[in-house]
Amino acid sequence: MSYLLIVRMKKLIGSMENLMKECQTLKDHLDELKSPVVFCHNDLNHRNIIYSEEKDSLTFIDLEYGGPNFRGFDLGDFFCEFAGIDNVNYSLYPNKDFQLKWLRMYLEETAILKGDDPDITVDDIAVENLYVEANKFALACHMMWGVWALIQACYSVLEFDYVEYAELRIKEYHTRKNAFLSLQKLTRSSL
DSSP: OOHHHHHHHHHHHOOHHHHHHHHHHHHHHHHHHTOOEEEEOSOOOGGGEEEETTTTEEEEOOOTTOEEEEHHHHHHHHHHGGGOSSSOOGGGSOOHHHHHHHHHHHHHHHHHHHTOOHHHHOOHHHHHHHHHHHHHHHHHHHHHHHHHHHHHHHHOOSSOOHHHHHHHHHHHHHHHHHHHHTOOOOOGGGO
16 A cells, blocks of 8 residues: 555544544434334445336346345435436435435335335324435445445555545535434424
8 A cells, every 4th residue: 555545544534543433423323313224225326226117117236235234324325326426426415305205205115015004104204204314324325435435445456546535425424414413303292
């Protein structure tokens, strides 16, 4: 590993102690959400979603990262991926109105798959709480992919600037951290 690479990484994360502290703070916030563990794609970007107009259906592909994970992680990662892959632009992160509509459909389809009536099980509180969950977990996605990129920078033989990608993800984590961590779940008594 080159000296320049070490300097870039140290500038990005400071010390390992700082990184661990940041991760623990995030974990504490995420634990409070009690996000259920479900089967997740774990890399749900536009390249891994195939829409068939003919069948009016979606198919998810490229499941090598698929497995159990927190529901909020997959949803947060899905929204993060709106920024793109090759030319990342976080101004494309979906706004709250778009997310609420999408999350309502997600909850309605989940209810139907479980045999529940979505008119009874899906309300504004459930949708708003899933919004909070997805956006707090979006921070975990930025952190995870940022750390993943730092590891790749040390070991990958591919010609790719992994440290630059880590910088993008970790910078976006810090940009959104205060706003997302301040989001609060609703309760019936908080209305």
